[in-house]
Amino acid sequence: MQVVDAEVEKKEILNKYRKLLRYSKPFLKDGDAKLIKKAFNTSLEAHKEMRRKSGEPYIFHPLAVAQICVEEIGLGTTSIISALLHDVVEDTEMELEDIKSEFGPKVSKIIDGLTKISGVFEYGSSQQAENFRKMLLTLSQDVRVILVKLADRLHNMRTLESMPRNKQLKIASETIYLYAPLAHRLGLYAIKSELEDLYLKFSEADVFREISFKINATKDARNRSIRRFMAPIQRELKAQGYDCIIKGRPKSIFSIWNKMKKQEIPFEQVYDLFAIRIILNSDLASEKADCWKVYSIVTDFYQPNPDRLRDWISTPKANGYESLHTTVMGPNGQWVEVQIRTQRMDEIAEKGYAAHWKYKDNGNSPESGLEQWINRVRDLMEQSDSSAREFVDDFRSNLFSEEVFVFTPKGDLKILPNGATALDFAFDIHTEVGEHCLGAKVNSRLVPLNYVLHNGDQAEILTSNKQKPTEGWLKYVKTTKARSKIKEALKEEEKQATANGKEIVFRKLKQIKVDPNPETINHLRAFFNAKSLNELYYKVSVGIIDPKDIKKFKETRSIHKTGVKGNISDATTFAREFSRLKGKKQDILFIGEDMDKVDYKLSRCCNPIPGDDVFGFITVNEGIKIHRTNCPNSIELxxxxxxxIVKAKWASQKETAFLAGLKIIGTDRVGLINDVTKVISDELKVNMRSITIDTDTGIFDGNISLYVNDKLHLELLINKLEKVNGVVKVTRYDPA
Structure with a gap:
């Protein structure tokens, strides 16, 4: 048992609090320090009996979140107080009204947005999605709720070691799915990169350790390359009187891993492991000219790649990011990215939204696309009547998309997400223009509604009063605004069709003697892959789903019966029912032992085999599906x-055959296929299900689908095959 030294802890708490005040001091106004002290004491008292999973006092967490708000994001007093109090309503006896009376409505509103929704959720809903939507409702009034949440998430990720494995995977998946893209969108690049790296650390620990080790091993050589590259540029900039800082910025572990995956190359072939950043001390009036002069100096020494010039100074990104990027050929024959920006631009790039407003308050910044994005979120919140799950998907697609810049006939600039169409452009101008859109003229040429716009296009919308939205239009649009307006226009027509479809479904279920209770109807929705009940009824009404197929649902339903009784829709209910059947408290599903008690299957999307790190997912009507933790769908699930999510492990059991796939690349030669199949069939006695071979200009490319006992068996097979003369690379793939 851990011995707690109360005096040491008290001293540590005070040190952290004093550090927070030191960083806050430059911007504190009269009375701010007293408010921060009051918030600290309130939080300390509310959390006094609480400890984190690591064993440390709970107050360490709100203090750390407040420190991140000040030091790494640059937020002020209201955010510091909100950070210190962000968990008191959720975890203690304090109410929002208490916060409001003590600290005012702004702090209360932020904390309300950060407090998770409690209570019972309807069947098929997502608690995470509901909480995320609630947080975004507050964003539409005060963006600080998201910034404090990002600070909270960053500290949770930094201290994730103390959490159990299943919680680590859940929190890391949420982070990469929503919070890292959100940090990127708000311009918090340092936080975004750290969140991505921490996700990799907990989801792919071996990969993270391997890349970290290789980065450290090549650090000295990399630093020599950076110094050699920068020396002539530094001399020339100094000679021309520029006041600047030049530094080498290593590529993040996550981005290196991404490049290795996308290009299917080893670490040694990732050449752009670092970028050079030149940060100028420049007056606002001469910023743009100075950056281009420095670009000219850089390209005097090194040959630029004309396809890799990115000018985000003339047209900043929608999140406020400004910088000039070029890629040049370095002295050692490798491409090097050079980023040129001023101190103001660098602060906005690192601290995002908070820094943007700091400069805007000084009157130094023009209107940014960042406000436009916040306004789009507000519109999305007002217009969205979809489920929380659909809303999060919609919001996430807006987070990830890059921008495209399009001009109106009068020369006004419109910023739309990359992939936006002429129809999106029409709705962006005005809802009525969108609803009556016939087509468009882009650069004086007639184009259809689904024409995808490109940077620099000038578009004119053609309309007709006879035109009206159709269901097919939803396939043509990318923006949330256009999609929601089209759905709104179709709503009345759909309303009648939905009512007719519901009547048909209920009549058909009664005919086949199935009780049309809410659970049955929800299973029917999942069976036909409908996102909502209204969509199910509508598809039946218009004939997309044949009412006769409802009989197939009854037949399929009778097959999927589980030994775990009751409506199992979450892990808590599963653990209770499973423990009842096993006769002891148990919430881990042992794959290979419990088939008689629980209906589970190995997921076809990732084909897990013994030895893989796995988890169980409770589906609506197909029992439990077993997925690998690095399955392409695991992050979203x-x-x-x-x-x-259910904890699952492989049981020690008799040998069973599991389907796996191997991709083999090599140099073609006579007898190579024979040697490969000998290793598989003769040496290791593995049964093959299928083999496809393709040879082109001396390159051998084969896909083999086979049955193995477990992960070790598969790794042994890969090692043996890599030793075959002519084989260059053997990798695993999922033969689903």
Whole structure:
């Protein structure tokens, strides 16, 4: 048992509080320090009996979140107080009204947005999605709720070691699915990169350790390359009187891993492991000219790649990011990215929204696309009547998309998400223009509604009073505004069709003697892959779903019966029922032992085999599906449906065959296929299900689908195959 030294802890708490005040001091106004002290004491008292999973006092967490708000994001007094108090309503006896009376309505509103929704959720809903939507409702009034939440999430990720494995995966998946893209959108690049790296650390620990080790091993050589590259540029900039800082910025572990995956290359072939950043001390009036002069100096020494010039000074990104990027050929024959920006631009790039407003308050910044994005979120909140799950998907697609810049006939600039169409452009101008859109003229050429716009296009919308939205239009649009307006226009027509469809469904269920209770109807919705009940009824009404197929639902339903009784829709209910059947408290599903008690299947999307790190996911009508933790779908499942995640392990059992796939690349030669199949069939006695071979200009490319006992068996097979003469690379793939 851990011995707690109360005096040492008290001293540590005070040190952290004093550090917070030191960083806050430069911007504190009269009375602010007293308010911060009051918030600290309130939080300290509310959390006095609480400890984190690591064993440390709970107050360490709100203090750390407040420190991140000040030091790493640059927020002020209201945010510091909100950070110190962000968990008191959720975790203690304090009420929002208490916060409001003590600290005012602004702090109360932020904390309300950060407090999770309690109570019972309807079947099929997502608690994570509901909480995220609630937080965004507050964003539409005060963006600080998101910034404090990002600070909270960053500290939770930094201290995730103390959490159990299933919680680590759930929290890490949520982070990469929603919070890292959100940090990126708000311009918090340092926080975004750290969140991505921490996600990799807990989801792919071996990969993270391997890349970290290789980065450290090449650090000295990399630093020599940076110094050699920068030396002539530094001399010339100094000679021309520029006051600047030049530094080498290493690429994040997550971005290196991404490049390795996308390009299917090893670490050694990732050449752009670092970027050079030149930060100028420049007056606002001469910023743009100074950056281009420095670009000219850089390209005097090194040859630029004309396809890799990015000018975000003339047209900043929608999140306020400004910088000039070029890629040049370095002295050692490798491409090096050079980023040129001023101190103001660098602070906005690192601290995002908070820094943007700091400069805007000084009157130094023009209207940014960042406000436009916040306004789009407000519109999305007002217009969205979809489920929380659909809303999060919609919001996430807006987070990820880059921008495209399009001009009106009068020369006004419109910023739309990349992939936006002429129809999106029409709705962006005005709802009525969108609803009556026939087509468009882009650069004086007639184009259809679904024409995808490009940077620099000039578009004119053609309309007709006879035109009206159709269901097919939803396939043509990318923006939330256009989609919601089209759905709104279709709503009345759909309303009648939905009512007719509901009547048909209920009549058909009664005919086949199935009780049309809410659970049955929800299973029917999942069976036909409908996102909502209204969509199910509508599809039946218009003939997309044949009412005769409802009989197939009854037949399929009778097959999927589980030994775990009752409506199992979440992990808590599963654990209770499972413990009842096992006769002892148990919430871990042992794969290979419990098939008689629980209906579970190995997921076809990732084909897990013994030895893989896995989890169980409770589906609506197909029992439990077993997925690998690095399955392509795992991030979305854990992020949005954490309450349906079940802990699962492989049981020690008799040998069973599991389907796996191997991709083999090599140099073609006579007898190579024979040697490969000998290793598989003769040496290791593995049964093959299928083999496809393709050879082109001396390159051998084969996909083999086979049955193995477990992960070790598969790794042994890969090692043996890599030793075959002519084989260059063997990798695992999912033969689903």
């Amino acid at each position: 854990m992020s949005n449906y954490g309450y349906r």
